[in-house]
Amino acid sequence: MNKNIDTKKIIISNPLKLDCGKEINNFPIAYETYGELNSEKSNAILVFHALTGDQYVSGKNPITNKDGWWSYVVGENKPIDTNKFFVICANVIGGCMGSYGPSTINESTGKQIGTDFPIITINDMVNAQYELIKYLEIEKLFAVVGGSMGGMQVLQFVANFPDKAKLAIPIACTSSHSAQNIAFNELGRQAIMADSKWENGFYSNYKLNPDKGLAVARMAAHITYLSEKGLQEKFGRKLQDRDSLRYGFEADFQIESYLRYQGSVFVDRFDANSYLYITRAMDYFDLSKQYKGNLSDAFKKTKTKFFVISFTSDWLYPTSENREIVIALNSIGADVGFVEIESDKGHDSFLLDVPSFLKTLGDYINSTYKIINERRI
Amino acid sequence: MKEEFNIISNLIEKNTRVLDVGCGNGDLMKFLQENKTKDIRGLEISKEKVQNCLSKGLTVIEGNAESDLKQFPKSSFDYVILSQTLQAFLNPELVINELLKVGKKVIVTIPNFGYWRVRLQLLFKGTMPVTENLPHEWYNTPNLHMCTIKDFYNFCSTKNIKIFKSIALKKSRISEINKSNLNYKNLDSHLGIFLIES
DSSP: OOSOOOOEEEEEOSOEEOTTSOEEOSEEEEEEEESOOOTTOOOEEEEEOOTTOOSOOSSBOTTTOSBOTTTTTEETTSSEETTTOEEEEEOOTTOSSSSSSTTSEETTTTEEOGGGSOOOOHHHHHHHHHHHHHHTTOSSEEEEEEETHHHHHHHHHHHHOTTSEEEEEEESOOSBOOHHHHHHHHHHHHHHHTSGGGGGGTGGGGTOOOHHHHHHHHHHHHHHTSOHHHHHHHTTTOBSSOSSOOSSSSOOBHHHHHHHHHHHHHHHHOOHHHHHHHHHHHHHOBHHHHTTTOGGGGGTTOOOEEEEEEETTOOSSOHHHHHHHHHHHHTTTOOEEEEEEOOSSGGGGGGSOOHHHHHHHHHHHHHHHHHHHHHTO | OHHHHHHHHHHSOTTOOEEEETOTTSHHHHHHHHHTOSOEEEEESOHHHHHHHHHTTOEEEEOOHHHHGGGSOTTOEEEEEEESOGGGSSOHHHHHHHHHHHEEEEEEEEEOTTSHHHHHIIIIIOSOOOOSSSOOOTTTOOOSSOOOHHHHHHHHHHTTOEEEEEEEEETTEEEEOOTTTHHHHHHHOSEEEEEEEO
């Protein structure tokens, strides 16, 4: 949450017109960078984070003191090697890690904005981050990469800025949030809003925090990030620190204890209102609708190379939805590669140590970088 | 393999748009990329092979030619290549029709089941043929619809598919197939290469 984080931050002074109709200006974007920008400025990769991610992709996250959320992918000698690439990641607007969001302090009142914060969309997030790219004076990114909501931002970025990235890698995502996706997000939001400490979103005014509701939201969501097989293999019916059932409602089972733990650590680092706003942005995401029902039109103006990746056991953003992106790109003859990676780790596969994913992603990025540089596009 | 790649490459004009269906580990794609055109895509059913291709920076899609060729617009490639894969499909006729839709021209190569070495195995040994080119046993072969050069030649004329060029390969010897030498080439070649158009 917006504790006084020592984070890199810029203030965007250009007014940004949001999809909801409101306009924002002089708002902060918090970001982090890794590696060095080369003199031709041709090695920049913009990484977009997912729902509960932040700008701390790699290394130690100063807030949680844990490894960055994509440490398997980004870092020295990792698939996205920071010895070679300049990696940028910004906290999305609506987030709670320093970018403009519901926990930002309104200077005129001295209080958090709370639910007076405007509804934002994936489109708004991407437009805000483009301001950062302009600030960094990068004319053309080598790649835009992201999984889950990060993948949605990749798609939106290329649609909005067709000549600003040579390569786009949307991972485990969709071009339009499904009824099931919306349903799970709504469950999370209702859990937060049902917490009496939510106070219609102005909890910070009362020094309250709807942490119970937020923890339940996280627990429910966490299940959707795993697979049935993964859960069964990891937990089965194993008991937590006991030899027999206690005939009560304590966490008898390891899976219960695990979910409770996931919920409890989450509330320490994430703002409940941000959870509401960001899940709403995901639910509103429907790229084909933005293009009158024709997803291909979103990519008509771009020469960007695409590489779409899905995972076999991801039922939240299943292969079929990732394939729709591939089909839309193929139908306009775009340059698109696609693979479904074998993994039983569910949607979370893109964040975890899945060797065939890491190898394919790393090799692809590196050989494409080489090919593109050789051709001097 | 090298001879087949050379023949295919010679059938393709420079800087055209090419799709390699059943591209395997991308060897042909790499060869064509170096010699003919940068604008080349692949379609492959095996995850592992797709990953190998992508690792080399090749643009390949994991998919099945029988169901996934539909997503490409009509005539979106100058050439579509199907190298030694036709016999592995459930419905080769459907695949050929899809290829002819997607590609302005189609290059099909066929391991020839009419080759005399293949024929001799069945005739004298009385067992299903196993050769250098067709290395599988009957119980584990991926090949569902083996055909001969003559079969494919006749198929094209029955279905009114234009044959622009038909080439026979024996070891590294290359020759043209025509109506008058068809029976001989069908006996004496291990591979047939056809450039066709609907």
